[in-house]
Amino acid sequence: MMRRGIAAVMAAAALMLAAGTAGAVEINFLTWGGHYLDTYNPMVKDFEKKTGIKVNLVVQAGAKDGLTKITAQRNDPQVDIWGSIQSTAEAAAAAGLLATLKPELLPNLKDVPKGFVTPTSVTVVNSARGIIYRKDLVPFEIKDWKDLWDPRLKNRVGLSYVIDTGSTLVMAALVGGGSEKDIEPGFAKMREMKPNIAGFFNTDPESVKFLENGEFAVIGYAILANFYLKLGPNSNLRFVMPDKPKFLAGIPFTIVKGRGAEREAAAHKFLDYLLSVEAQEFLTGRFGQIPANAKAKLPENLRGAIPEPPLTNVYDVDWGVVNANYAKWKERWDKEIQSR
Amino acid sequence: MRAGQQSRLRLATLIAPGTLLVAAFFGCLGVLFVQSFLPSAGMGRLGDGFTLASYAAFLGDPFYVGYLLRSIAIAVYTTAIVLVLGYVVAYHMTLCGRRMRLAISIVLLVQFFTSFVIRTYAVMLVLGRFGIANRTLQAIGLTDEPLRLLFNEFAVATGIVLTAVPYMVFPIYGSLMAIEPNLRAAAESLGATRRRIFWEVVFPLSLPGVAAAVVIVFLFALTSYIAPGLLGGGYFDMIANLIYDKAVNAQDYPFAAAAAVVSVATTLVLVYLMQKGFRLAIRGTER
Missing domain, CATH: 3.40.190.10 (Periplasmic binding protein-like II)
Structure with a gap:
C-alpha cells in the first residue's frame, strides 16, 4: 500500500x-x-x-x-x-x-x-591586445613591443604561448621582421628575450594573479578584457596597445x-x-x-586605454597558417624558449 | 520470489554501481589505448590505420621522456620527505593528549575541504617574490632582494610536499593506533630503550600503513598537475602537464594517449615493485 x-x-x-x-x-x-x-x-x-x-x-x-x-x-x-x-x-x-x-x-x-x-x-x-605592466615594478614607461627586450626588464616578463594560439610568437616574428609565414625571426627574437622571461602562464586568470602578486611585472602579450576593470587613475596597472602592429x-x-x-x-x-x-x-x-x-x-x-577607433595598423593574422603550424611551433617553443 | 533469488538480486543490486564505475574506468582506458595506435590527422582529427608513430615520437625523444623521468624523480624524493614528515606527525598524534590530537586532525582535515588550487596558491603566498619567505629573509638581512623561490623544481616539490602530508598521516596513524599498547609495555619491561622499542616494535608493525600511505602519496606526486602548472611557471612541467598540453593545446590525441599509456604502464610497474618491496620488508619483520 x-x-x-x-x-x-x-x-x-x-x-x-x-x-x-x-x-x-x-x-x-x-x-x-x-x-x-x-x-x-x-x-x-x-x-x-x-x-x-x-x-x-x-x-x-x-x-x-x-x-x-x-x-x-x-x-x-x-x-x-x-x-x-x-x-x-x-x-x-x-x-x-x-x-x-x-x-x-x-x-x-x-x-x-x-x-x-x-x-x-x-x-x-x-578585444584589444597589448602589454600590461605594474607601474610600481617597471622603471620606465613601456610604449612599444620592442620594450619587452629592454634589459631593465630582466626576469620580469610573463608570457604565454597558448593564449591567443601562439600570438606571442607571431608578435615576436613581426618585431624581428618576419610574420606567421616566416616564423624563424620570431624564434630568434624569443631566444633573445629569454633573460627577461620570469615564467609562463597558460590561462587568463593565471596572468591576472601573477601580475597582481608581483611574480610578473609585465605581461608581454595581454588581453585588455582581463584587466579592464582594474585599470583607472589610482591603479598601479597600465595597459598599452603598441602600434606596428596593433593586435585586435x-x-x-x-x-x-x-x-x-x-x-x-x-x-x-x-x-x-x-x-x-x-x-x-x-x-x-x-x-x-x-x-x-x-x-x-x-x-x-x-578612451585613453586604447587609441581612438577606428584603429589603424591592425594586424590581420593568417590563422590558417598559424593553426597548421601551431603544434610544431609549440614543440619548438617548449624546447627552445620555455626551458632554462 | 524465493530466498535464494532474493539474495542474488540484492547482491546484484549492490555490485552493479561498482561494476558500472569499473567498466566506465576501464572503458576510458581502453579508448585511450586504442587512440594511442591511431595516426594523428592534425587539429584533433584521428586518421585510420594502425601506427606506433606516437610511441616512437614520445619514447624516441629524450625531451619528452624527460617529463616522465622528472616526474618519477620528484615523486620519489617528495614521497620520502612526506613519509618522514607524515610519520613524525602521525607518531606524535599517538603519543599526545586528546586535545592536541584533535587539533592536529582538524588542521589536516581542513586541507581536504580546501580546493587544491587554493592550497597551491597558498604556497605561492609563502614562496612568492613578495611572499613570507622572501620578506623574512630580507627582514633579517640575509638577502638584499627577493630570491627566485617560485617557478623552479624547489617550488614544485614544496607544493607537492605541503599538500600531500595529510594523505600520509592518516593511514600511518591508523596502523600505529592498531598496535597493541601492551607490546610497548612488554618491550619496556624487558629493558628495551625507547629507540629500540620504536625501531624493533612500533615501526615494523606500522609498515602496512606506511606501505599504503607511500603508494597513495607516490601516485599523488607522480600525477601532479596543478603544483607544477602553477608553481613551476612553465619551466618545470611534469608528465600530466605534457599530456594535457598535447591533448588540449596541440590537439594531438594519439601522442597524448601514447604518453598516458606509457605513464600508466610505468606507474603500474613502479607500484608493483614498491608493494613487493614492502611485502618483503613486512615478512622480514615477522621473522
Whole structure:
C-alpha cells in the first residue's frame, strides 16, 4: 500500500515536471569563466525573462579547451553557442563542427560590418591586445613591443604561448621582421628575450594573479578584457596597445552543429540578443572591448586605454597558417624558449 | 520470489554501481589505448590505420621522456620527505593528549575541504617574490632582494610536499593506533630503550600503513598537475602537464594517449615493485 502511494506521488511529480518543461527550450552557452561568467550571468537572466529561453553557462578553461570539448562531443553535441577566438573558430569550422548561420534569424546583423561575419561565425566584440605592466615594478614607461627586450626588464616578463594560439610568437616574428609565414625571426627574437622571461602562464586568470602578486611585472602579450576593470587613475596597472602592429582580436560566436532545429533557432535568438545595442554596450563596458554593432557606443573608460577607433595598423593574422603550424611551433617553443 | 533469488538480486543490486564505475574506468582506458595506435590527422582529427608513430615520437625523444623521468624523480624524493614528515606527525598524534590530537586532525582535515588550487596558491603566498619567505629573509638581512623561490623544481616539490602530508598521516596513524599498547609495555619491561622499542616494535608493525600511505602519496606526486602548472611557471612541467598540453593545446590525441599509456604502464610497474618491496620488508619483520 505504502509502496503504491510512493509510486503514485513519483508519477505525479514526473508528470508535473514534464508539463513544466514542455516547450521550454534550454541552450548551453560555452564561454570563459571568472569575470566572463559574472558578466554573462545577468545577461542570460535578462534574455530568459525576455524570451523564455533558458541559457546554461558552461565554462571553458580557454578557447582551446572549448575546441577540445566540442570536438570530443562531435557525435553527441552538448553545446549550442560558443564564444571563442578566431583561430579556434576557424579550426572548428574546418573540422565541420559548426552550423551555418541563418542571417534571417539575426535581425541585428544588419548593424554589424560585413567583415565581422563568416558563414559560421559573427564577431560579437573586438578585444584589444597589448602589454600590461605594474607601474610600481617597471622603471620606465613601456610604449612599444620592442620594450619587452629592454634589459631593465630582466626576469620580469610573463608570457604565454597558448593564449591567443601562439600570438606571442607571431608578435615576436613581426618585431624581428618576419610574420606567421616566416616564423624563424620570431624564434630568434624569443631566444633573445629569454633573460627577461620570469615564467609562463597558460590561462587568463593565471596572468591576472601573477601580475597582481608581483611574480610578473609585465605581461608581454595581454588581453585588455582581463584587466579592464582594474585599470583607472589610482591603479598601479597600465595597459598599452603598441602600434606596428596593433593586435585586435575579434571574438567570434558560433553555433554548434547537430543540436536540432529548435535549439539552433534558440541559439540564433541568443546570438542576436548579444548583437543588440543594449547587450553590446553592457558587454563592452565590462570588458573594455569595441562593439561589433556600429550603433553601440564605445565604453567611456576605454578612451585613453586604447587609441581612438577606428584603429589603424591592425594586424590581420593568417590563422590558417598559424593553426597548421601551431603544434610544431609549440614543440619548438617548449624546447627552445620555455626551458632554462 | 524465493530466498535464494532474493539474495542474488540484492547482491546484484549492490555490485552493479561498482561494476558500472569499473567498466566506465576501464572503458576510458581502453579508448585511450586504442587512440594511442591511431595516426594523428592534425587539429584533433584521428586518421585510420594502425601506427606506433606516437610511441616512437614520445619514447624516441629524450625531451619528452624527460617529463616522465622528472616526474618519477620528484615523486620519489617528495614521497620520502612526506613519509618522514607524515610519520613524525602521525607518531606524535599517538603519543599526545586528546586535545592536541584533535587539533592536529582538524588542521589536516581542513586541507581536504580546501580546493587544491587554493592550497597551491597558498604556497605561492609563502614562496612568492613578495611572499613570507622572501620578506623574512630580507627582514633579517640575509638577502638584499627577493630570491627566485617560485617557478623552479624547489617550488614544485614544496607544493607537492605541503599538500600531500595529510594523505600520509592518516593511514600511518591508523596502523600505529592498531598496535597493541601492551607490546610497548612488554618491550619496556624487558629493558628495551625507547629507540629500540620504536625501531624493533612500533615501526615494523606500522609498515602496512606506511606501505599504503607511500603508494597513495607516490601516485599523488607522480600525477601532479596543478603544483607544477602553477608553481613551476612553465619551466618545470611534469608528465600530466605534457599530456594535457598535447591533448588540449596541440590537439594531438594519439601522442597524448601514447604518453598516458606509457605513464600508466610505468606507474603500474613502479607500484608493483614498491608493494613487493614492502611485502618483503613486512615478512622480514615477522621473522
